[in-house]
Amino acid sequence: MQQLVQRVHGTPKSNNSTFTSAIxxxxxxxxxxxxxxxxxxxxxxxxxxxxxxxxxxxxxxxxFLIQSLPIGALLFITSKTERGLFSLLxxxxxxxxxxxxxxxxAIYYLFSTILPILDLEKYVQAVFFDTAPSMFSLTPFFxxxxxxxxxQLRSFGRIADLCLPIFLIGFFGVTFMSVGKAxxxxxxxxxxxxxxxxxxxTKNTTAHFSDAILFFPLLGDYQYKKGDGKKILxxxxxxxxxxxxxxATFYGLFTSxxxxxxxxxxxxxxxxxxxxxxxxxxLIFSYLLTIILFYxxxxxxxxxxxxxxxxxxxKQRTPTSALLNFGLFLFAFFCNRHYDGFYALVSKTLWWIxxxxxxxxxxLALLLLLGKRRTNAKNRTLKxxxxxx
Amino acid sequence: MNDYxxxxxxxxxxxxxxxxxxxxxxxxxxxxxxxxACAIIYxxxxxxxxxxxxxxxxxxxxxxxxxxxxxxxxxDIIATIETTLLFPELKKESxxxxxxxxxxxxxxxxxxxxxxxxxxxxxxxxxxRAIMEPPSDVAIKGPREGFIEDIxxxxxxxxxxxxxxxxxxxxxxxxxxxxxxxxxxxxxxTSNEKVKNEISQKLQxxxxxxxxxxxxxAALIAPKKHSVFKQIGSxxxxxxxxxxxxxxxxxxxxxxxxxxxxxxxxxxxxxxxSEDYFVSPTMATIFRGIRFLSLIIALILPAFYVTAQIFKxxxxxxxLTLTIAGxxxxxxxxxxxxxxxxxxxxxxxxxxSIRMPKYVGMSLSVVGALVLGEAAVSAGFxxxxxxxxxxxxxxCLYTVPNFVETGSILRWIFLLVAGSIGPLGIIxxxxxxxxxxxxxxxxxxxxxxxxxxxxxxDLRDSIVKYGFQSLSKRPITLRSKNKTRYxxxxx
Numbered sequence: 001m002q003q004l005v006q007r008v009h010g011t012p013k014s015n016n017s018t019f020t021s022a023i024x025x026x027x028x029x030x031x032x033x034x035x036x037x038x039x040x041x042x043x044x045x046x047x048x049x050x051x052x053x054x055x056x057x058x059x060x061x062x063x064f065l066i067q068s069l070p071i072g073a074l075l076f077i078t079s080k081t082e083r084g085l086f087s088l089l090x091x092x093x094x095x096x097x098x099x100x101x102x103x104x105x106a107i108y109y110l111f112s113t114i115l116p117i118l119d120l121e122k123y124v125q126a127v128f129f130d131t132a133p134s135m136f137s138l139t140p141f142f143x144x145x146x147x148x149x150x151x152q153l154r155s156f157g158r159i160a161d162l163c164l165p166i167f168l169i170g171f172f173g174v175t176f177m178s179v180g181k182a183x184x185x186x187x188x189x190x191x192x193x194x195x196x197x198x199x200x201x202t203k204n205t206t207a208h209f210s211d212a213i214l215f216f217p218l219l220g221d222y223q224y225k226k227g228d229g230k231k232i233l234x235x236x237x238x239x240x241x242x243x244x245x246x247x248a249t250f251y252g253l254f255t256s257x258x259x260x261x262x263x264x265x266x267x268x269x270x271x272x273x274x275x276x277x278x279x280x281x282x283l284i285f286s287y288l289l290t291i292i293l294f295y296x297x298x299x300x301x302x303x304x305x306x307x308x309x310x311x312x313x314x315k316q317r318t319p320t321s322a323l324l325n326f327g328l329f330l331f332a333f334f335c336n337r338h339y340d341g342f343y344a345l346v347s348k349t350l351w352w353i354x355x356x357x358x359x360x361x362x363x364l365a366l367l368l369l370l371g372k373r374r375t376n377a378k379n380r381t382l383k384x385x386x387x388x389x
Numbered sequence: 390m391n392d393y394x395x396x397x398x399x400x401x402x403x404x405x406x407x408x409x410x411x412x413x414x415x416x417x418x419x420x421x422x423x424x425x426a427c428a429i430i431y432x433x434x435x436x437x438x439x440x441x442x443x444x445x446x447x448x449x450x451x452x453x454x455x456x457x458x459x460x461x462x463x464x465d466i467i468a469t470i471e472t473t474l475l476f477p478e479l480k481k482e483s484x485x486x487x488x489x490x491x492x493x494x495x496x497x498x499x500x501x502x503x504x505x506x507x508x509x510x511x512x513x514x515x516x517x518r519a520i521m522e523p524p525s526d527v528a529i530k531g532p533r534e535g536f537i538e539d540i541x542x543x544x545x546x547x548x549x550x551x552x553x554x555x556x557x558x559x560x561x562x563x564x565x566x567x568x569x570x571x572x573x574x575x576x577x578x579t580s581n582e583k584v585k586n587e588i589s590q591k592l593q594x595x596x597x598x599x600x601x602x603x604x605x606x607a608a609l610i611a612p613k614k615h616s617v618f619k620q621i622g623s624x625x626x627x628x629x630x631x632x633x634x635x636x637x638x639x640x641x642x643x644x645x646x647x648x649x650x651x652x653x654x655x656x657x658x659x660x661x662x663s664e665d666y667f668v669s670p671t672m673a674t675i676f677r678g679i680r681f682l683s684l685i686i687a688l689i690l691p692a693f694y695v696t697a698q699i700f701k702x703x704x705x706x707x708x709l710t711l712t713i714a715g716x717x718x719x720x721x722x723x724x725x726x727x728x729x730x731x732x733x734x735x736x737x738x739x740x741x742s743i744r745m746p747k748y749v750g751m752s753l754s755v756v757g758a759l760v761l762g763e764a765a766v767s768a769g770f771x772x773x774x775x776x777x778x779x780x781x782x783x784x785c786l787y788t789v790p791n792f793v794e795t796g797s798i799l800r801w802i803f804l805l806v807a808g809s810i811g812p813l814g815i816i817x818x819x820x821x822x823x824x825x826x827x828x829x830x831x832x833x834x835x836x837x838x839x840x841x842x843x844x845x846x847d848l849r850d851s852i853v854k855y856g857f858q859s860l861s862k863r864p865i866t867l868r869s870k871n872k873t874r875y876x877x878x879x880x
Contacts, residue, residue: 026843128813130701137810140817148824158827161841279706287816294820 022221025228027157029235031218034167035160035299036211037239037246038292039116041265042123044208044243045250050259051201054187056247059201063209064240066355070212070362071236075229077362077369078219086220086310092368099311106307108213108357109300110324115207115346116297117332118339123293127266127286142329145298149305149321153217156295156302163292170292171242173285174265175249177272182252207347210358211236217303265289301325394483398426398502405430405498408489419446422453423460426502429510435495437514445499445510448473454501463504470501470508478511490568517542523625523647525790530667532628540570540644546627547574547642551634555579561592569600570644576634579863579871584833585639588652592641603646612831617798619791620831622651622658629663637869639832653834655866656826657851659791660684665854673854680788681852687785688799691728692807692815694778698724700811716772725808727771731779732804734761736797739783838866 048056074085081088090098120141125133148155215232250264253271261267269275269282305321314320335342395401402416413433420426427449429441452473454466461469471479478496482488483506488498495513520542522528523535536543544558559573571592575585591610600606607621608614622638624630625647633651634640641650660680665673697704698713705713720727738757742750765771786796799822806814829836839847847864849855858877863869 024842124813128701128811128816130703131699134810137813140806140810140814144817144821144824147821151824151828155824155828158835158837158841159824161843162823162827162837164843165840277706279709280701280703283701283704283812287812290816291820291823294817295824 022153023157023160023218025222025225025231027160028215028218028222028228028232030160030164031156032211032215032232032236033238033242034163035292035296036214036236037243038167038289039119039296040208040243041246041289042263042293043119044205045247045264046259046262047205047208048201048247049251049254051204052193052198053256053258054251055190055193055198056201056251056258057187057244058191058198059205060209060240060244060247062198062202063205064237064243066359067209067211068233068236070359071215072229072233073362073366074212074215074219075224075232077366078222079224079229080369082223084220084222084224085216088369099313102307102311105213105216105357106304106311108353109304109307111346111350111353112207112210112213112357113297113300113304113328114331114342116300117328118336118342120293120297121332121336122339123263123266126263127283136333138332139329141294142325142332144294145301145328146318146321146325148295148298149302149325150318151302153221153306156218156299159295163295166288167292170285170288171246174269174282174289175246177269177275177282177285178249178253181271182249183255184248184252186255187248187251203351204347206351206354210354212362213358214299214303216362217306265293301328392485394485394488394500394505394507396503396505398428398500401500401507402428404485408485409492414492417441417446419450421449421501422451423455425454428500429497430492430500431497431512432492432495435513435515436497437512440512440514441497441510444476445474445497445512448475449501454503460503466501466504467506470499474499474508474510476510476512478509480509482507482509493568515539520546526625526629526663528626528662528664530664532626532663534627535625536627536630536642536647536649538645538647540572540642543627543642543647543649544572544574547631547634547640550627550631551576556634559585559589561589563592563595563597563606564600565596565598567599567601571600571606572642574634574640574642576637579635579637579869580639581637581833581868581870583868584652587832588639588641600643601645603641603643603648603650606641606643607650613829616829617795618656618826618829618836619659619795620654620829620836622654623648623791624651625649626663632663632666636874637863637867637871653832653867654836655834655838656836657839659789660852661850670854670856674852677852677854683785683788684792684796687782687788687796688803689815690782690785691732691778691800692803694775695725695728695804696807696811696815699808704812713772713774716774719769720772721770724775725804727775728779728804729808731771731775732782732800735779735783833868834866839864 044060045056048059052059077088078085089101093101121138124138124141129137246264246268250261250268251258253268254261265286266283269285270280272282275282301321301324305317305324308314308320308324309317312320395404405414405416409430415431415433417429417431418426419428427446429445431441449470452469454461454469467481471481482491482498488507488509491509492498495515497510497512499508499510501508517539518537520534520537522533526535534546536546548556553576555577557575557577559575561571561573562568563571573585573589573592588610592606595606595609597605597609603623607623611620613620622633624633627649630640630649630651639652641652643650660677662676662680665676668676693704697710698717702710717724717727722730734757738754742753742757745753762771762776766773766776782800786793786800789796803815803818806818808814810817826837827835827841835842838844839851844865846862847866849859850864857875861875861877862872863874
């Protein structure tokens, strides 16, 4: 019966009856495969094309390989805990140390929302309106975000379940309309650009690929079961596969002018021959993916609220969520016209923040844990030896 | 006032007058063969008087409560009366409180001078409606019986279909003034005990004056009181009710209501029809697919029409855009206001045709649909495309009859957000709706199950319908104790 309950609710119960996972392995897999890729369907393809043209897949693959390491590290650490990363953090760092970590993470999550929100605003204004959009057009998004951010992680897990059909319909709808017209040969020959160029492209797009740190809160109240690591990492690569296929199709469609085509999601299906008679039905599929995009963009905000409440020891998330989203609304409203400046600041000047949090931090945590375990093992041997003698 | 029945009949009769002063509470006084005074107290119109006369008054009239040695002892009198009155529902009662409740419930109270015990005679005879097909859930194939307002009949209709000792009815009385019979119905060993206990506890906590219908109960025990979404299942058909009970759900029957409640409720239930189980799985899947598609069309189409006209013209093919543009040329109303007006007219017509007498309702529909619509288009108030859009939306919504109220509200909201910020509004509201629904749990089951949380096994009877062989296990979502529903012998 317990297994059934776990399967239905995605909340595997621990042997310890008081502990319940906030999210199930299946739901984390769906998040990695179907929610994470969607933000990369907006500006990432044109950005990568601008740096490396037909080699746009190489920096992306490099990113995915790099991100797999910290994700693997986080999963490994989780496998060594009984109650997820939050409890481990508390055990290792104590109350004050944990709160400091949450505070730092809250600042990072807030920082990481800057670019997605600005991109989202531009995307909305370009894709959802034929007429001149109002400056307040994105305002309801912040109401939605405030609502979502005040919810528990359990709800996000369930949304991940729901994203499976939405993503599959949206993604295959969009790619079906574009793949026939794509000239994949335009990407050849590979490695046309020197490694420095690919490295530069990788560096300047870190903001689009910093996935690992998003796994931290999901694995926070999560009880690892044998084989979950492979499933989650495998799902992450399924998501990467979707991204690479999308990038390839995008470049195959627009070839040398790909870098000028922003918001790939809305452009990729526009040359489908049946659109003449049916209207822009490709946009319907884009809109479906936009639903997932909203969940994707609100995720760091949700995590930021979670970290703030944990830092301050607050029980209610709603006031924090409302305040934070109001602040983000003001930011989007006043800073939208300075998009280029913010883009340069985040992705070119402060780019190092992303790998620091999404790569170094999980790897550092792994090293600390392993170091600690080795010390414990040494102590235990000493103790045993002492008793033996 | 003494709480217990007196020995003296005159005292008892004056107590009855004090406790039940209403004029419809009647007393029939008679004597036994030896002259002992007796009285039957009953509510006029609620008892079978002939039965009382033949099986109570006449036998007692021929009965002597004394012999050569004198009058019987009280215990002997009680025993003699019990053996004389061959009545299936006969029980002793010594407290006035319970006796009064029984009288008001339609039973009769027999009082005999010299004994401080009354006899409750179950000669209830209430006028009941005949069992007929429920108008809200008409089936072309399958059983046509529907629940009626009498709870006993409804219990019989359930028992008739589930002839198992595991079928249990837990009886409660709710409502300080209405004292309504409410019955929790479940299969012992199959239904989720936690759900049953939760319902039982919530029902016992209800403290209201009057329960007129099961919808009162549904509103009072719903987990989210202000939600526009249905949180408790309902049906008027005993076959559907029994199928749900057999699946592992818990049901509630309310006296005076032909609508039975089922717990827990999943949103997919609204897409299902009893007929789906009487046709081939492929046909059932097609029908459910049509209903699902219709529901989406019903909710989105008016909003989509508005958004395609104001914010995103590319959504429609050029030819259609030009046709619509020709149709709406010179209209005094904006597209969103126009659709708003037509939708409002539709809702008014719907309300009026439901409330009107049947034949007037039909003529009203003709007047509304043909005359008003045609005249409004000719006069240039409304456009033909808007009327077509709203008509399609209206028809589509009725493919899912249990979702009509919620669907109407959602359609208005979709229209409002589409008129304000176009397709972005539709997408944002849909995004919100999904997040709201995944969080809505009621009575141990998530509203959006089996889609979220995903349950592969339960998907076999959701929008897609598998054959009976594939549905041998009970839905995981219901957390039934007995997991196996059918066992098939291999050929």
